[in-house]
Amino acid sequence: MDSLLSVSNICKTYAVQVLSNVDFSLRRGEVHALVGENGAGKSTLVKIISGLIRQSAGSMELNGRPFAPGSRMDAEQCGIRTVLQELNLIGNLTVAENLFFTGIPNRFGLIRYHELNKAAAVLLDRFGLTGVNPRMKVSALGIGRQQLLEIAAAMSCESPILIMDEPTAALMDPEVELLFKHIKEKRDNGSSVIYISHRIEEIKRIADRITILRDGCIVGTYNAADIGNDEIINQMVGRSMDQVVERRSQASARIALKAKGLTRRPFFHDVSFELRKGEILGFAGLMGSGRTETMRGIFGADRFESGEIYLDDSQQPVSIKSPRHAVRNGIALLTEDRKEQGLFLPLSLRENITITNIGAVASRIGWINHEHEHAEADDWIGKLDLRCRSPEQKAVELSGGNQQKLVIAKWMFRDCRILIFDEPTRGIDVGAKVEIYKLLNNLSERGKAIIMVSSELNELMALCDRIAVMSAGKLAGVFDRGSWSQEILMEAAFSEYLTGERRNPQSPLDEGKDETGPVNHETSNLS
C-alpha cells in the first residue's frame, strides 16, 4: 500500500474527547472523503493534520517519517495545503495580493504589481473567475467568489496533499463542476486530496475512498464504489433514518402576515405575498435573488423604501422600523449567519436563550431571577433536544446543528407568532437537518406561521405548503403543493434573469447574496 500520510491512534480532548484513537491513511493520488455528522470530529482531524492544533495523543507519519507540524506554516512547508471552512482572506487587500500572499513578487520590498496582477489574472482564468479584476478588493466580492478565490490560491501551489473542508458550502452547481474538474486534475497528477463535505452526492462523485467518522471514532473506510448513499447515512448517524418528513398540510385560512409591494432597490421590488397561520411558506431562488434582503426588510433590520405589511386580518398596515418593532409584533428572524448575527458565542446557552425576553425571568425593576432563568433555559434545551452539558455551557462549544437549535430556542422563549428562517439547515449535517425539519413541522402544528428561505429545493418541496420563488429581486411566482416540480421551480428562479434586456457576461451564480445581476443564456442552461 502506497501510503503518503498515515495517522494512528490520534486522540484529542478539549472539555470532552472529540477524537478517540483515530487511524487514517491517505494514499498517493487519491481523493479521500471524510464524512460524519457535525461534531463527529472531521474538522478537528484535519486541523491536526494541517498543524493548526496539536493532538492529545497519537502520532502521524508523512512519507514514512514521523510528522508533527507545529503550525500551519510548518505543515505547508511539508506540502500540506488546507482550505478551511472559515474563509482566510484579507478583505482590505486586492484579489491578487491575497492569491499570492505568502510570495508576493517584489524588488527590495517594493511590490511588482504588474507581475503580480498578471500572474493573478492567469490563475483567475484557470478557475473560471474571468469577471474578477485582480486589482479589486476581496471584500467587494460575494461569498461564493471569495470561496473560489481561496480554493484557487490553495490549488495553485504544487503541494502533494490538499485538504478541503466544506469547499462547496457557498458554491453553486457550475462552480462545483469546475472545482471537481480541478480536483480530478490534481489527483491525476499524483496529488492527494482530503475532502470534507456534507453533500453525499458530491462525495460519491469525487471520492475514491470514504472514511466515516461518528462521535470522534472511525466507523470505517470504504471504496466509494462499494458503498451506497443510504449506507453512508446509516453509518454516519448510527441509526437507520427516516429521511422523509411527511408534511400534512394544515395551514388555516387565517392570514398571519400580508406583504404588499415591498420594495428596496436594488435588492427587491414589488414583493407581495400572504402568509397563513400554521403554514410553512418556502422561499426559493438563486443566490442574490433578494430573499434574505426581503426577510430583513420585513423584520425591520433594513428599512424598505415602499410597501406595506399587514398583520392578522387587520386592514391597517403596521410600521416596522426596527427589529424591536418586529419582535413586539410577534415576528422573529432567524438569520442565515448564526454565529455573527444570531448568537453570543462566548456566553452561556442560558444567556443566549433568555436575551429575547429577559423581562420574563426578571422582576419589574429588572432584577434577574437566576434560578428561574436557569430553569427556563433548561426547559427549552430539553424540549428541543439540544445536546449540551448544561445550560451554562458556552454557545461556541456547540456543533452547528445544536447552535441552530439554540437560535430556535431563543425565539421560542419569546413566543413569536411569525418565524422567518433564513437557510436554517445550511452547514449542518443530515441528522440535525431532519431534527430541524421536525421542529419546523411541530411549530406549524402549533399554529405558528413560518417562512423558510432555503437554497435546497428538496427540503422546501418536502416541508412547505407553498413555495414562493424569487428571481432578480422580484417574486416570480407562488406555487402550491402538488403544482410544483423541480423544473418548474428552477424555471421560475431563472425567469427574471432571462427577460431582462441587460446582458453581461457575469452570471448570478457566482455572485454573493449582496449582489444582484443579470445572467446570460449559457449559464441558465446549466440548471
Add this chain to the structure above:
Amino acid sequence: MNNPEDRSKRKQGSAQGGLNAVLADYAGMLVAVAALITLFSLTTEHFFSPENFRTIANQIPAAIIVATGMTFVLIIAGIDLSVGSVLGFCGAVLGAAIVNWNVHPLLAVLLTCVAGMACGVFNGWVSNKWSVPSFIVTLGMLEIARGGAHLVTRSQTQYIGSAIGGLADASVAGISLPFIIALVIVAAGQLVLSRTVFGRYLIAIGTNEEAVRLSGIDPRPIKVLVFVISGLLAAVAAVIDTSRYQSANPNAGDGFELQAIAAVVIGGTSLMGGRGPVVRSFFGVLIIAVLNAGLASLGVKDEYKRLITGLVIVAAVVLDQYRQRFTAKS
C-alpha cells in the same frame, strides 16, 4: 447553590453565584494585594501602620468610582477618555457654584452631577447618532471639558473652604465616608452587572451588538446610558475630591482616564468588550495604590515609580491572558 452549575459559572469568571464562587474568582487579586502589602511591610518600617492604610483609603475613592464607570464602558466595547477632564469640569462647576454663584452646597452638588451626566449624554449620543467610535468622541470631550473647567473657574483654583468638607472628613467606624461610598458604588455596579437586565444587555452588546439588535432590542439607548453613568460617576468623584482638597482646581483629574483604564485592565476587563467584573477593577485600583504608596515609603524616585507601575500593568494583563487560556481549557 453548591451544584455543578456554580462551578461552570465560576469557570466563566462571570462573577455570579455564591460567596465561594466570588472568593475563587477574586483569589488571585486578593493574593496579589496581600503579597504587595507583605512585601512593603517587610522592606520598610512605616508601611504597615493604620495611618498609612488610612492615607491610602483616603486617596483612592475617586479612582475607584471612576474605574467603576470605566468598567461599564469597556464592557460594551467602548472607551471613555474624557473621565479625567469631566472630573475637572465637574469640580470646577462645584467650586464656581459655591464660591461665585452662592448656591446652596446641596444644590451645587446636584448641579455637578447634572454637569457630569450632560458630558456623558454628549459622548453617548454623538457616538451613537453618527456611529463615531467612542474613542474619538471622548477624546474630543477630553478637550471640551478641560476647556470648560478653565472657563468656569477663569483658570483659578476655587477655594470653597469647608462648605462640603463634612463629606470627606466624616467617617464610620474609622473608615472614611468617601471610601464607604466608593465601596457601595462598586457593590452596586457588580450587582447591576451580574443580576439585572441592564447588566445582561451590556454584556450582550459588548459580545455581539448586531445580534442584540436582531434579537429585537435597541442597543442605542443602553449605550448612551452607559456613558451617562460614566459621566455621573466622574461627577461623584469630583465632589469627593473637591471636598477633600477644599478647593476646585481646573487641572484636577489630568491623566486620570489612563489611570482608570489601567486599573480596569489590571482587573481583567477586556478592551474588546463583553467581559469585566466591577469588583476586579476595584482590586486594580487597590493594587496600583498600594504599589505607589509602598514604593514611596521605600523612597523610590518618581521616575522609577512610573516605570515600575507601567511594567506591573503590562505584567498583569499578560498574566490575565494566561489565566483565561487556562480556564478555557480546564
